[in-house]
Amino acid sequence: MARHGRRDTALGVGAVVAAAAVLCGCSGNGGTPSGNTSRAASAAASAAASLASQAASALASATAEAGRRFDEIKGGTDAGGDVRTGTTSSDAEGRSAAELTVTNPTKQTRTYAVQADFRDSGGNLLDTVVVMVDDVAAGASKNATALSHRKLSGHVTVDVARAVRY
Structure with missing residues (x-):
């Protein structure tokens, strides 16, 4: 890329x-x-x-x-399938913001680290952020927002590069 x-x-x-x-x-x-x-x-x-x-x-x-x-995460489990991305928009400063929904399928409350990659329409990587989603209850979902570090222009999409549940 x-x-x-x-x-x-x-x-x-x-x-x-x-x-x-x-x-x-x-x-x-x-x-x-x-x-x-x-x-x-x-x-x-x-x-x-x-x-x-x-x-x-x-x-x-x-x-x-x-x-x-x-x-830094020790003992985590791959949890990419537990995270869904929603719509991408811009905040008041022009930074890209994407909705994330984390669903915890386990029987214990878990914390998630989610790497969200911001890409242009050609698939080129523009920015990447790590979103921490704490205390997702067993069998429940929790929403979070991935916010780019800087203003991104053009049509921007977000995909989950990796996610870890611990």
Whole structure:
């Protein structure tokens, strides 16, 4: 998935550079770009690369944190089948929010750690979060919300990457 995300980021950077060149236009000297156009295109490329780098860094950090959180759980049981995702929306700050429903099929109250992955329409990973759902009663369900770390754009879906019951 990371490969596709980098390719899409590179394509996005190229689109920004091309748009900057078109918007800035060319000088009257035979169609060669003016100094202003070159500087604007360079600045646009630099800004786009910086944003892409920040997004990649944030995703790497979130993924590492999710791994650490699951590594701390001792004696847990795979519980991916106990979690269902609902609709995805945006909160007031533009972050993506997804409804989660955890159903505990055991005969004891359990806590769940759920890793929710936010993806774009192409299936590229945009963000990942770990949601702790405490004290889910035996045979009962409990709702929680997965909230992205940052604002995500476009059509965003959520899937359960992993869930552990303990």
